Amino acid sequence: xxxxxxxxxxxxxxxxxxxxxxxxxxxxxxxxxxxxxxxxxxxxxxxxxxxxxxxxxxxxxxxxxxxxxxxxxxxxxxxxxxxxxxxxxxxxxxxxxxxxxxxxxxxxxxxxxxxxxxxxxxxxxxxxxxxxxxxxxxxxxxxxxxxxxxxxxxxxxxxxx
Ligand SMILES: Cc1cc2nc3c(=O)[nH]c(=O)nc-3n(C[C@H](O)[C@H](O)[C@H](O)COP(=O)(O)O)c2cc1C
Numbered sequence: 340x341x342x343x344x345x346x347x348x349x350x351x352x353x354x355x356x357x358x359x360x361x362x363x364x365x366x367x368x369x370x371x372x373x374x375x376x377x378x379x380x381x382x383x384x385x386x387x388x389x390x391x392x393x394x395x396x397x398x399x400x401x402x403x404x405x406x407x408x409x410x411x412x413x414x415x416x417x418x419x420x421x422x423x424x425x426x427x428x429x430x431x432x433x434x435x436x437x438x439x440x441x442x443x444x445x446x447x448x449x450x451x452x453x454x455x456x457x458x459x460x461x462x463x464x465x466x467x468x469x470x471x472x473x474x475x476x477x478x479x480x481x482x483x484x485x486x487x488x489x490x491x492x493x494x495x496x497x498x499x500x
Contacts, residue, residue, distance in 0.1 A: 340364075340367050340368070340386045340387065340499060341367070341368045341369075341370070341384060341385050341386050341387075342361070342364045342367055342368065342369045342370070342385065342386065342387045342388075342389070343369075343370045343372060343382065343384070343385035343387070343388050343389070344357050344360055344361050344369065344370065344371045344372065344389045344390075344391070345372050345373075345374060345377045345382075345388070345389070345390050345391075345403075345406070346371070346372075346373060346374065346390070346391040346392065347373070347374040347391075347392045347393065347399070347400040347402050347403050348373070348393060349393055349395075349400075350393075350475045350476050351476065352393065352425050352469075352471050352476040352477065352478050353391055353392060353393045353424070353425045354373070355478060355483055356391060356423065356425060356469045356478070356482065356483060356486045357371050357389075357391055358371060358483075359483035359484070359486040359487045359490075360389060360391075360423070360486050360487065360489065360490040361490075362487055362490075363487045363488075363490030363491045363493075363494060364490065364494065370385075374400070374402045374403055374406055375402065377406055379406055379409035379410045379411075379414075380411075382410055382414060382415065382418070383414060383415075383418065385418055386418065386419060386499075387418070387419045387420070387421070387463070387493070387499075388415065388418050388419070388420050388421075388455070388460065389420070389421045389422070389423065389490075390403065390406075390407070390420070390421075390422050390423075390451050390455060391422065391423040391424060391425075391448075391451075392424050392425075392447045392448075392451060393424065393425050393426075393447070394424045394425065394426040394427075394446040394447040394448075394468075395447075397440065397441065397444035397445060397446065397447075398444075398447055398450060399424070399447040399450065399451055400447075403447075403451065407451065407454045407455070407458070410458045411458075412458065412459075413458065413459040414458050414459060415455060415458040415459040415460035416459035416460075417459075417461075418459070418460050418461070419460070419461050419462075419463040419498060419499070420452070420455040420456065420460030420461060420462055420463065421452070421462065421463055421464040421466075421467075421493060422447075422448045422449075422451035422452035422455060422466045422467075423448050423466065423467045423468065423469060423486070423489070424446050424447035424448040424451070424466075424467075424468050424469070425468070425469050425470070425471055425476075425478070426446045426447070426468045426469070426470060426471070427441075427470070427471060427473070427474065428470050428479075429441050429442060431472070431473075446468050448466035448467060448468055449466045451466065452465075452466040463493055463496060463498045464489070464492065464493045464496070467486075467489050469482045469485065469486055470482055
C-alpha cells in the first residue's frame with residue numbers, strides 16, 4: 340500500500356503531526372510531502388491520500404486549496420482519503436466574537452475532506468483536528484501521539500483489506 344501525506348505548515352506544528360501520522364504506517368511505503376513539493380497530477384499513485392493544513396482564517400492555506408483545485412475531476416477515484424488540520428481550541432479563545440466566528444466558520448479539515456470526496460476519493464476517517472496552545476504553537480501535550488493513534492485507527496478500520 341502506498342500512503343501519501345501532503346501537508347502545509349507555517350510554524351512547523353502541522354509538519355510534526357504529518358510525521359507522527361506517517362510513523363503509524365511503517366513499514367508501508369509512506370511519502371510525506373510538503374505542499375510546495377506536491378504535484379496534483381501524481382496523487383493517483385497513492386492508495387491512501389491524507390491531506391493536512393494549519394487552520395488559518397477558519398480554512399486551509401491558499402497553497403492547500405490551490406492544490407486541491409488542481410486535482411482533476413474524479414482524479415481520486417479508487418483512492419482512500421482522510422484530512423486533518425491543526426487548530427486552536429475554542430475554549431482557549433477568550434474573545435467572544437472570535438469564539439463565535441470559530442464556531443460558525445469552523446476549521447480546515449472538514450472542507451479539505453469534502454473536497455477530496457468531491458474529486459472522487461473515498462473517505463476512510465472523519466476529519467480530525469490537532470490542537471496548538473497558541474497561534475504559532477507549540478502543539479498541546481501528546482497531540483503527536485494522538486495523531487499516530489488516529490492514523491493507526493485508519494489502518495485497523497478494516498477498510499484496506
Ligand atoms: C494568521 C493566522 C490565522 C489563524 N487562524 C486560525 C483560525 O481561524 N482558527 C484556528 O483554530 N487557528 C487559527 N490560527 C492558529 C493556527 O491554526 C496555527 O498557527 C497552526 O495550527 C500552526 O500550524 P503550523 O505550525 O503548521 O503553521 C491562526 C494563526 C495565524 C498566524
